[in-house]
Amino acid sequence: MKKADFKVQSFKGGFDDNFTYLVTCGKTNTQFLIDASVPFREISSNVSHKISSVFITHTHGDHISYLDEVISSFPDLKVIIFRDSVSGIGGENIQGVDDYSKIQAGNLNIEVIHTPGHYDDSLCFHMGNILFTGDTLFVGRTGRTISLRSDTRQLYRSVYKKLLILPGDTLIYPGHDYGPKPYCTLKENIEISPLLCAVDEDDFVKRMEEYERTRLS
Numbered sequence: 677m678k679k680a681d682f683k684v685q686s687f688k689g690g691f692d693d694n695f696t697y698l699v700t701c702g703k704t705n706t707q708f709l710i711d712a713s714v715p716f717r718e719i720s721s722n723v724s725h726k727i728s729s730v731f732i733t734h735t736h737g738d739h740i741s742y743l744d745e746v747i748s749s750f751p752d753l754k755v756i757i758f759r760d761s762v763s764g765i766g767g768e769n770i771q772g773v774d775d776y777s778k779i780q781a782g783n784l785n786i787e788v789i790h791t792p793g794h795y796d797d798s799l800c801f802h803m804g805n806i807l808f809t810g811d812t813l814f815v816g817r818t819g820r821t822i823s824l825r826s827d828t829r830q831l832y833r834s835v836y837k838k839l840l841i842l843p844g845d846t847l848i849y850p851g852h853d854y855g856p857k858p859y860c861t862l863k864e865n866i867e868i869s870p871l872l873c874a875v876d877e878d879d880f881v882k883r884m885e886e887y888e889r890t891r892l893s
């Protein structure tokens with residue numbers, strides 16, 4: 677998939693510098709969202725026809741704050757979500773997906789990667805050389821594992837065994853603007869992130885504990 681095959685627009689806002697992404701297929705003009713964390717009125721002027729689907733990176737409230745608003749604007753819209761979370765989301769057009777499910781939107785192929793750790797229903801979405809990472813991976817660090825249904829060891833396996841094995845020039849688009857810049861390549865991210873330089877799982881657990889001990893807020 678080449679760059680010209682799609683366009684990604686990012687919208688920042690919501691609960692805590694969240695990002696919602698609007699993706700447009702270059703061939704068919706099909707448009708879809710990654711998360712619903714920003715008021716839809718801030719995105720709608722960029723929608724040419726209708727939103728076909730919304731891909732939910734995980735069901736923490738800030739990532740689905742405006743899901744009802746998007747569904748009421750586009751009643752046919754498909755909601756793509758981890759299979760175990762389907763029953764927690766109301767609506768008719770919910771599509772539960774699993775690790776390595778493949779979804780087509782227009783001419784674009786999106787691969788689902790289940791990445792539990794920050795939250796047990798966390799998904800990343802891989803399209804061409806782009807990876808939408810939700811709260812699993814930010815610019816500068818991984819997500820945190822302080823909430824119910826978090827698991828640091830699972831996060832290690834998700835990040836190190838499923839994401840960091842992708843090509844170094846893969847661009848990550850995270851769920852929040854927490855880093856020195858809004859997006860970067862995996863290779864750059866490893867260079868600036870001590871949490872991405874663990875030698876093994878135990879070392880990662882130690883690094884996460886150290887991070888939580890020393891973070892400012």
Ligand SMILES: [Fe+2]
Pocket residue numbers: 734736794795811
């Ligand atoms: Fe989260």
